[in-house]
Amino acid sequence: MPREPVNVSDFVDHIDYMVKVMGIDHVGISSDFDGGGGIDGWSDASETFNVTLELVKRGYTEEEIGKLWSGNLLRVLDEVQAIAKTMS
DSSP states (O other), X not given: OOOOOOBHHHHHHHHHHHHHHHOGGGOOOOOOOTTOOOSBTOSSGGGTHHHHHHHHHXXXXXXXXXXXXXXXXXXXXXXXXHHHXXXX
């Protein structure tokens, strides 16, 4: 059965849901375009801006968008490294 196409707005709907459930500090965005992205409007790295634009349209702040794109991941990695140092 053919699936209905998914677009950037649909993708950000899922981000909204995760932020609502888990909080902005526990959500991150990533991509893997090996074979295509499967999202209309974000089919390769050149269209990544479309995701950010949709987040802005929905009222996400610059700080929140930074957390989603990399800040949360980098924070967690720093925390893991700090804990690892105490264990060695």
